[in-house]
Amino acid sequence: MPGNPADGSEHPELEVAAETWDPNSAWEGGLGGTVWGEMAYDPVLDLLYVGTGNSYPYPIWHRSPSGGDNLYLVSILAIDPKSGRLVWHYQTVPAEIWDYTATQNIILSTVMIDGQPREVLLQAPKNGFFYVLDRATGELLRAENFVTVNWTLGIDMETGRPVPNPAADYRDEPRVVFPSSAGGHNWQPMSFNPETGIAYIPAREQAMLWRSLDEFDHRPEVAYEGFEASWPPFPGEYAHLAEGLPDIGPNEFLLAWDPVAGRELWRVPRGSMWNGGTLVTAGNLVIQGTAAGTLDFHQADGGERLHSIHLGSGVMAGPMTYEVDGVQYIAVMAGYGGPRGSAYPLGSAAYDYESTGRLLVFRLDGGEVPLPSAQITPATPEPPDLSLDAARVRRGAELFGVYCSICHRASDEHLSAYPDLRRMDGGAWESFDAVVLGGALAVNGMAGFGDLLTMEDVTAIRHYLTSEQRRLWEAESAAAAAPDAGAVPGR
Known part of the structure; x- marks a missing residue:
């Protein structure tokens, strides 16, 4: 050793x-x-x-x-x-x-x-x-x-x-x-x-x-x-x-x-996962940003939370401090996700606000933190008219989990940072095979999977995604038709 x-x-x-x-x-x-x-x-x-x-x-x-x-x-x-x-x-x-x-x-x-x-x-x-x-x-x-x-x-x-x-x-x-x-x-x-x-x-x-x-x-x-x-x-x-x-x-x-x-x-x-790094100061403070979108100030010797600033942005990085002309500043890189953090869980700031990277700097007499724009989830388009096969749906779910979900992960508890394939419109469905197998969007970073998947595999994934889209669409349609329905589902 x-x-x-x-x-x-x-x-x-x-x-x-x-x-x-x-x-x-x-x-x-x-x-x-x-x-x-x-x-x-x-x-x-x-x-x-x-x-x-x-x-x-x-x-x-x-x-x-x-x-x-x-x-x-x-x-x-x-x-x-x-x-x-x-x-x-x-x-x-x-x-x-x-x-x-x-x-x-x-x-x-x-x-x-x-x-x-x-x-x-x-x-x-x-x-x-x-x-x-x-x-x-x-x-x-x-x-x-x-x-x-x-x-x-x-x-x-x-x-x-x-x-x-x-x-x-x-x-x-x-x-x-x-x-x-x-x-x-x-x-x-x-x-x-x-x-x-x-x-x-x-x-x-x-x-x-x-x-x-x-x-x-x-x-x-x-x-x-x-x-x-x-x-x-x-x-x-x-x-x-x-x-x-x-x-x-x-x-x-x-x-x-x-x-x-x-x-x-x-x-x-x-309460949140993937919170930020820490900063300890000579003034008995420990500062940490959270995935929930706050910058929290704690007493270093006992842990008591002394102050919390609502950022609207999740924080994974560690804060830093510096002094200019006798004024102390606290700075933190705010943003949540990354290429492998492609799903924003319920309870994270990125679930409610757009997760663009920001440098936030604070001092004692600073102003309010501007909040990012709210996340808007569009209503689910009507799904394709496809006669679903239960075996293909199960197989498609397995293939989606292996090859697709690392980026296009979306669920009732997670918001996807990439396109939610459960909510594709007609044009996306028409080009689905060309994108997945042929790499039609490779120039945009969506590589083709023709060397890993067959047409039958892609058909199975179609069945799985269609079943998911149908579930969402039917639930949203029922909610919109309810007597006490408010806004159309989507946010």
């Missing part, structure tokens, strides 16, 4: 040229370990710290059948920036199989450990543990879980390795694992007050159901292979697996954490 080579000679695998990898060869070792999060630099030690990502494919029995740690996946690396040589590493999850990463923000500070000041690196990654490492050597100093975990029985402080928990190994049977692949802490940054030694984490409690599949045949066009995973609530046939476990969530909260003592000080529950 921790390592401290004098130079890169102890890690010859780092010198392997990329062109030696044969994509058609056996999958021993797999892929992954990308550096997609934040980095940190220590100018005194002249070390660059980076965190690496998860594995691919997730199940190690598919990617690395002979086992092993798969070094440098889900790891914190200390690198000599002049030579690129590895100075030390700490792997948080050897043989990772749950989509955990160590790419969350890294904070460098000085804390008192056993009565002595230590120059440390702090990180609260996806796996639910808060790590305190000596940043010169990589020595593990503290590691306590800040959310519910069952992927491990704990961290062995002598070796630095997590103790395996057989109850989280889903190779032979489905398992419910804490935290979920969303993590106990995701990319939204935590903050740390060096004066008080307290960290403030946008935390998440949630379990995930994992099930291994027997077959694995790498296909570059498929995002996830060799397993199935489900968010709560779990499918009915697996719901019993959550019995007797802690709340499977999802639940998000603002968490105050003492890294040295390894304990929670307070928490503030959030």
Whole structure:
């Protein structure tokens, strides 16, 4: 786990040229370990710290059948920036199989450990543990879980390795694992007050159901292979697996954490999901934006909410503060979604207001925040006159879930950021095959799926979408005809 080579000679695998990898060869070792999060630099030690990502494919029995740690996946690396040589590493999850990463923000500070000041690196990654490492050597100093975990029985402080928990190994049977692949802490940054030694984490409690599949045949066009995973609530046939476990969530909260003592000080529950990062100030404030569209100001030592500003925009980023001519400002990038966040849940600001990105800046004597335009959902057009086939509807729902819903996800509880295919008009229906199979709208970013789907597949998706459109149209028509009906459905 921790390592401290004098130079890169102890890690010859780092010198392997990329062109030696044969994509058609056996999958021993797999892929992954990308550096997609934040980095940190220590100018005194002249070390660059980076965190690496998860594995691919997730199940190690598919990617690395002979086992092993798969070094440098889900790891914190200390690198000599002049030579690129590895100075030390700490792997948080050897043989990772749950989509955990160590790419969350890294904070460098000085804390008192056993009565002595230590120059440390702090990180609260996806796996639910808060790590305190000596940043010169990589020595593990503290590691306590800040959310519910069952992927491990704990961290062995002598070796630095997590103790395996057989109850989280889903190779032979489905398992419910804490935290979920969303993590106990995701990319939204935590903050740390060096004066008080307290960290403030946008935390998440949630379990995930994992099930291994027997077959694995790498296909570059498929995002996830060799397993199935489900968010709560779990499918009915697996719901019993959550019995007797802690709340499977999802639940998000603002968490105050003492890294040295390894304990929670307070928490503030959030009703929304995918809330923003945190900012702590010298004036005893913790500031966090929320997916519900507020900027909340809390007392840092107790968590009491002192003030809340309605933004009308969801916030995922962390706020920042600066001073100009003696005036302090708070700024935050507001906006909710992104290319993979294509569905706005009920209760989020993006469900009610247009989710355009905005930079919002505040000072004490500032004015009202202008709200974005309201979201308007048009009434559902009359559906096509298609004789529905129940088998095709079921098959279409499955295909839509695999190939379409990642962008065109829409439901009674979610507003789609992309066109809602349940509400297509006649022109869209006429061009549907040409768009889906032929890529007629590829220039606009809608790639064709002709290499993945057949005409029969597209016909099945037609049946599913038509059934959904018919359901919506009939419900809206009935509501409009009711004696006490107000405006025409749609908003």
